Amino acid sequence: MTADAPADNPYVADPPTEFEPVADLNLDTAREQAEQLRDAIRYHDHRYYVENDPVIGDRTYDTLFARLQDLEDTFDLDRENSPTQRVGGEPLDELESVEHVAPMQSIDQGGEKGEVQEFDDRVARGLADAGFDPDERTYFCEPKFDGLSVEVVYEDGIYQRAATRGDGEVGEDVTENVRTIPSVPERLRGDYPDTLAVRGEVFMPTEDFQAYNRERIERGDDPFANPRNAAAGTLRQLDPSVTAERPLAIFFFGVLDASVEFATNSEVYERLPEWGLRVTDLAEKADSIDAAIDYRDRLLAERDDLPFEIDGVVFKLDDRAACEALGSTARAPRWAFAYKFPARSERTTVRDVVVQVGRTGRLTPVALMDPVEVGGVTVSRASLHNPAEIERLGVGVGDEVRVKRAGDVIPEVAEVIEAASKGTVDFPESCPVCDSPVERDGPLAFCTGGLACPAQLERAIVHYASRDGLDIEGLGEERIQQLLDAGLVEELADLYELGQLDLTSLEGWGMQSVANLQDELAASTEPPVDDFLAALNIPSVGGATATALARKFETFEAVMNADREHLQAVDDIGPNVADDIREFFESERNYEAIERLLEHVDPQPYEVEGGDELDGLTFVFTGSLEDYTRSEAQEIVETHGGSATSSVSGNTDYLVVGENPGQRKRDDAEDNDVPIIDEGEFESELEARDVLE
Template sequence: MTANAPTRNPYLEEPPTEFDPVEELDADAAREQARQLREAIRHHDHRYYVENDPVIGDRTYDALFSRLQDLEDNFDLDREGSPTQRVGGEPLDELASVEHVAPMQSIDQGGEVQDVREFDDRVARGLADPGFDPDDRTYFCEPKFDGLSVEVVYEDGVYQRAATRGDGEVGEDVTENVRTIPSVPERLRGEYPDFLAVRGEVYIPTEAFQAYNRERIERGDDPFANPRNAAAGTLRQLDPSVTAERPLSVFFFGVLDSSVDFPTNSEVYERLPEWGLRTTELAEAVDSIEDAIGYRDRLLERRDDLPFEIDGVVFKLNDRDACDALGSTARAPRWAFAYKFPARTEQTTLRDVVVQVGRTGRLTPVALMDPVEVGGVTVSRASLHNPAEIERLGVAIGDEVRVQRAGDVIPEVAAVVESNSEGTVDFPETCPVCDSPVERDGPLAFCTGGLACPAQLERAIVHYASRDGLDIEGLGEERVQQLLDAGLVEELADLYELGQLDLTSLEGWGMQSVANLQDELEASREPPLDDFLAALNVPSVGDATATALAREFGTFEAVMGADREGLQAVEDVGPKVAEEIRDFFESERNCEAIERLLEHVDPQAYEVEGSDELDGLTFVFTGTLEGYTRSEAQELVEAHGGSATSSVSGNTDYLVVGDDPGQRKREDAEENDVEVVDEDEFASVLEERGIEN
């Protein structure tokens, strides 16, 4: 790193939340830390508000934000352009921008009871100056919904438009999407005001969220991290019909502007339902801040039983004239405060288990849970790995479980903390996708449907057409899914029966793209045997093993008919791999799919091209070579009659070592007395046998 290179920002990924006391910093260190925090907070704002994909938990974000405020306060730093002076993120480019009728501000917040009492003290001091009696202050309490804030405008009782909060001044126009939400009336009821702009929170109920995530997992999509992300992603759909299919709901909780006055915030809650606007029954007026704290504690106890996610409560001064007198800072009203709940850290409730079918047919149980913060990241699903792990844990729906990050990457259920039901999760005996029998292999479970299983078919087609398969351009994941959704492809062979009219009827397919795909498919009808074997995605058969099988047996029919002993005679094929290959070709449904495919595809018999100067020699390559890629070196060896394998054994003659070689292969070479050569020595071996390098 050069002397002028910027330091890595520690607050972008897995940020620390323990800071040195502000008093121990000098001015330069404070300015640099504030710069990094502003950069990080803008990054996390974008991930949260724009991409709907946060990478840190709320409490971690709050700690970063609070630290920035402390630095700005204690060192009198310039706040212009700081995240502490504005709200949220920028509107999305894909949606039109809308200016709000009144600012949609954020709310100051804290997670400690002392924060709440300090807020109450500030309110009391602020009310004394404009002539209000501080002793008469009362509060209105409401849940802090974990959804997406929207402004909804009515004129003469008719729904006009809706917008997201955006940056607080300008939001995204989501009028047509919000119109699809059943709890948003097209017309107001009763004696409504001539003009009304209300603030609401769009959310997805917990049960509906879990059901929706189950559907996403079963079709191979990534689930949403939490209901808030699901609501935000749904509301920002460009196609309102997609929004209409998803279970959005809304609570209204504030008036931004109106042609009528509301003396108190509690009256807002009384009047809105009269006009058909939904409010929560959990809101409550209280006489003091201590009563408000008691309200919060009672709601915290009910949190897990509520049908929607809340992450705290909001206290508002009830008298709206007093609210106007207190006014606002640049980013938040002085008359409101959010008392945040503690994050659900590592312990949560298991709500459902869905079984995911992988490309190889392996069935993986996935736990769907109430969102929980694990290692600074909010997660709502975790792996249960396999049926044996379910039995070991003794886990069942409704249990309180502890979640941890496996290898700091994949969340997993680590233990049952409190059992709330009898028995364990019933693992299916048939594939949840194709209904084929499920077979157990030790602790694992597999669908026997093979190429005939739709869950495996999508991935099988993508692999078949990939560079690791037959390299058929124009058949990426999106287009394969399009073909499956349209019912045009139900097995691999159907690719070769696609007609021009079939394809041009699909969105995004023009005559040229159809012609290109048909040319690619035509060119793949006579593939090399090793490419065809790799394209079928036989378990444990990658490029090297496919080539070894092709060289050993010569024809596809011979590979299909090879017994376990014959397969084990092939380099790099041990007993387990041989059994997997036999199981694949002995599957009745796989055989049916392959038989249909062979009506269109004729894999060519394998012929060793080139000379035999290296006949009888086996090479293994490790590390990075300068003269060619590892695959090019392997092809060179094979073109001259030698073998190139991926692992060192007693049959290996040379281990060719490049830069950054694998230690395991060097140890295996020493153990098996295999000669180790560098790239120059490898070139000498070739030269000695008359091979020009």
Template sequence: MTAVEPPDNPYVENPPTDFESVDALDAESAHEQAEQLREAIRYHDHQYYVENDPVIGDRTYDALFARLQDLEDGFGLDRENSPTQRVGGEPLDKLASVEHVAPMQSIDQGGEVTEVREFDERVARGMGDAGFDPDERTYFCEPKFDGLSVEIVYEDGVYQRAATRGDGEVGEDVTENVRTIPSVPGRLRGDYPDTLAVRGEVYIPTDAFQAYNRERIERGDDPFANPRNAAAGTLRQLDPSITAERPLAIFFFGVLDASVEFEQNSEVYERLPEWGLRVTDLAEEVDSIEDAIDYRDRLLDERDDLPFEIDGVVIKLNDRAACDALGSTARAPRWAFAYKFPARTERTTIRDVVVQVGRTGRLTPVALMDPVEVGGVMVSRASLHNPAEIERLGVDVGDEVRVQRAGDVIPEVAEVLDAASDGTFDFPESCPVCDSPVERDGPLAFCTGGLACPAQLERAIVHYASRAGLDIEGLGEERVQQLLDAGLVEELADLYELGQLDLTSLEGWGMQSVANLQEELEASREPPLDDFLAALNVPSLGAATATALAREFGTFEAVMDADREQLQAVDDIGPKVAAEIREFFETERNREAIERLLDHVDPQPYEVEGGDELDGLTFVFTGTLSNYTRSEAQELVEVHGGSATSSVSGNTDYLVVGENPGQRKRDDADANDVQILDEDEFEELLAGRGVLD
């Protein structure tokens, strides 16, 4: 039913969007224009979200909406139930409890056709016992939406509140969150009842769910497991503005309480749209239980092509008076039954493939699928691991596949059952986050963006501030993520440009914590060269290699400009490590990020302080030492002229073994005739050479 256009409203058909300045209006004119805009926007919302028949374009709608916001802001107009409230109100401390106007009962359910026929027999007996003619029974059938059930209350046609089902008697107050759902009208239309409490199912459309999951994966967030979980989690957000950003929709399907009477359940579906409440067009009235069973089977066949998730059908006795006579058990009405679909098990269809960029730059393809039950858990995504696995499987978007859980934990695509095309998914040649070239390393793929890739930035900052980096206290993962979310840090150099006002505006940052962080950052401006090299998170460049580079080249500029041959001349640096270091420093965007960082940080030239007592000797350490940390032992060797490397080779003089040593290094020492020392023997050697008193 197409909505009746608001009369004499200039913002309905071909509305003007060239508005005069808000400052040029008086209060009365602003109020009048705002009321016309609200009325028109409600009409356009109904046409778009309920009728699927918009009469204006998106840009025109956006212009009308923005004008209404400007008027409300400029004149302080009352916004209660204004369409602008869909952008979300103030965050809540918690969700309050609210009692339903009428019980929100469960429905008896089953997946066997014999259970449906037994339900029909009970209905027939109950009708006969209550004085109704059971031969005249008909049923009303509707999809069983797989979302979150809510109660919504209207008074005098105005939206009042919304609540989750909860225990059926008391639910959570989600009024502000439900207000943001575009298909929930703030005012009813037509000849609505004075009081109305309706039941609806909040859901996320399948395409919108896949698109939203793609966005989450690309920005490094975990995707939602399935549309129902996503809808439930979204509706329970304490910040309504977060709810407003997510693609929620609703179907209404029941009346809990109203100041009007209905003779049949099918009549509910006729009246709700007249009041502006969206219903599905898949509901049907049928003459018998066998027709209801056929209805369920048809929807099962159509299930994969529907734009939303359903997990069965609901069969209701149509005569409302007979429903009242049959009544309810303690938990469910006797006049309704949910005929469930069989769970999708292991076999499903890939709807999209999105490439996730990890903190190390590794690219992992993830298949987004129709939700399927695997090992008792509903999943809608599965790992494709790497480009080589995609090629091995021959997998592409649209393929029907079998999914399994690797190690009973991680869902993965096991095989293609029915290919949608002759090809395979085209793995990107550039990073989907920063557009840097993608480099293959055997079966794996990596983004070469390094410091310039936002997906790797959190890890880079956390490492930079860690004890393995510059040891900047106050920059753990949670606070780094907070800075990134607030847009205050987009690369390492931004840390040194954070102002007091920037930080104190964030939750949990007091004046003292801000002062402490700024003091820590100030202290890190002139780091030792080896610490700075280790802090940059260069692939394969750990603390020992950083010290070896610092000792060999002396300055950061010399390290950054060293070619592969020069790098390979350093102890413990082979061709692969040399290539990775060279590639990191040759990448233009890494160089730009480093140049910006060097505007704030001055790595100090490496100076060996100590003697040459261990000159010419190379040590490797394994296991846990009792008197030194591994890094302390390595530093002790190096400041006295020796070298400390991470792997045993023919150039190694001593392998120092602590508690719980690695067997591989011991085997390598035996193979290369390297002398093995325990901690006491190591200290005896140091004492004999004058390192220890």
């Protein structure tokens, strides 16, 4: 499910990249802008790291991030929970979470030579302060691969597990998927260390990516935007056999933890291949920052001829003892810097402009163009983003335009080079799919059809049947598309009117699968009211907000009829969220669709389950439990009146430790005299308090 964008936030869609000087701001204005930037960056982090569907380019993101850092530094703003204090991203719900053996930090980055020289100056000062000779500093240079970063762990030379970077502390367990990558050895070679945790970058080679995308288009699937998205989507497949069919590769480039020592980062590149771990042959040492910059310029010139995508280079101080002395900020090491490449761009001619209706109802104009090579990829369509962008560019059919891949991700029209049209494209006033009125929201345009718009229906049904909705097994995206293509479902209520003959006439549907689906649908007709609210995919209403609404109003009818004032009385619901809820229910088409749905579904009033057996107790979990997922264990605690938090503090009562636990939480527990218990002791505590029988 796509993350909902923060409402009324100027830094979400087509954000500005030029700001008034920080010195001209007062404290209140700075605080307000910083909060908007934090919300927007969290949203962009989620789109990039979790959904692999960014809405802005890398350089634009870097500009927003730098502005936030500048505001925080200048006005000494509170940085607690700010994106500048952590690595972006969070694990997906569908995959188990796993703690890294050591933090997988991000890297400070920039696209200007002056920023690189400033980095070198900071390194020199830091080395001098730490007692090192700054004149002896050398750098190890390597390509910045445009893929997905993973942690791979070996014990006694045997492959144990793999995890995505996630939020830097906790990632998604992709052990079986990474195991399918041919360049990941099951067993290390040579004189390997007893324990080894390495960092690598999973990617899809360019030629393989082009062939795979061609196959997707030929079978009617949407192509991936770039090799990084293809690699990330493949690695997060729940079925490892799907991953095994796709052409993934990996380069290893760092050691997170090992039972051996390395004197330099260049030595890491020498030792890893000895153990059977693949590294790139493009890395090299540089005896000065100028030599490192020359390395970057050479790779930039060779970029289009490489068999994989890179979006910059990384400079690391080579001496690992010096690296340790410099240390890290909360987000990134002080001894490394990524020098980013500029975005690619090219010329072509606009032949037509069509308006697509997205699954959220947003209308996006798309320019159809003469095919052109942009960064090694043939581009024949590019986003115009929104009606305001059409007006800003002054673009029309027949114009010669410059196309770029912003951040090497999204093809977009950057400017009109030579106008051949007599005006800009007329933007429709009604939805091209359902003919509902189009509503403008600042620079954006949305279809007001809601649940009744066919373009939004697939997304509505997918979410309704997902784990975040009513968890209807047997109703995945492929089968939903079948139902839509066959004309059997035109709104949510039609799901409950599907007959056996309707379904058995479709390819791949047998009597048993039909019976199973009908049983699942029947079981979903009396859902808890909070599950039903979450299933409707109301803008800004996720699972937690749905539960808060249910707890406050108890019945679905009460929520549907609540005014803005009463909605804002609910915890964590502000005026913007209240407006989103009211607008959803006040839409005539949504109202009609919900009324039909309520003919089949009877949401049950909210009831508090569980008890207060764990009232006043706070638990923290680390590692993998045998009998529960971490979320299941946390739910048990919270259902029975306790608290389950993500970090250890003096208020924590127990740290529950499973397999492969994180060292930081155990250290924090010891520092705060927090009892450390295993899964068996946790269950004994639950039994003693009558939580478990």
